[in-house]
Amino acid sequence: MKFLAKHEQSPIIAQGLTYRVDGKNAKLTEALWQEQSGFCAYSEAFLRPIDQGEIDHFDPRLKNKPEDHYGNWYLIYAKLNRKKKRDIKRFLPILTPSSAELTQRIRYEDGIFQPVDLNDTEAKNLINFLGMNDEYLVEYRQNHVERLKEIRTRCGPDEEFIAYLTKPKHRAELSFITALEHELNLSLSHLI
Structure with a gap:
């Protein structure tokens, strides 16, 4: 959860980087890698130079649309990107990963991530949507x-x-x- 924050002063915004449909996203990938200190945003595992990281669109409904934006992009392991659920509608309402409340609503305990309040549907949905507790x-x-x-x-x-x-x-x-x-x-x- 340490690498989900988004920053108003991000170099990605300052440089006007955008996700390119043609797949030429090396600059954006590198900028996300730097911003996330080299770690996968969802798993928190370090992305070594030999690992395959991919840009994930948190809300897949925005991908390749004008509404897609910096706050929707995360660098994650390619394997996680393939395993991540695509139908976000099943997980609505959902806590936004960059929410300032994230660490107050989700905790790590007993080897898994879980909502602080067991009735917090948005937090549960985020955990399940991102596969944070996949076996x-x-x-x-x-x-x-x-x-x-x-x-x-x-x-x-x-x-x-x-x-x-x-x-x-x-x-x-x-x-x-x-x-x-x-x-x-x-x-x-x-x-x-």
Whole structure:
């Protein structure tokens, strides 16, 4: 959830970048990658240069229409883009991913994302629409968290662990940052 925010001062807006129907979106892809600090907006997994990231249109009804806009574009793993539900109508009403209320309405707990208020239909619909708790993603996220717990133990004091995470070659270790912060009880967002 750390990479869903949109910014009024975004270079994407300042440079007038738009999604091109002809597929020539290298500049927009790079700008989204920079804005999201190199992480997939939906899964929070690091997008390495060898990974295939794609621009997703959160609301697929806007794709290739004049109403499509910066707030609808997210860089995500290609696999997630293929698995994401296309019929947003089934998930309405839905919480907008860039909502300022996002972290007050959705939390990570017990290995999954869930609404803070179990009656919050918009939050539930966003979680389900984005596939935030799809089985393969939950397993991948949990394996990563367990691996980082082991690394933390080997590092010793938290200062050593933080130093390990700040090395550029370990950037991908900050994948699933929301889960890591919860499971490790550490604030790590400042490292991104």
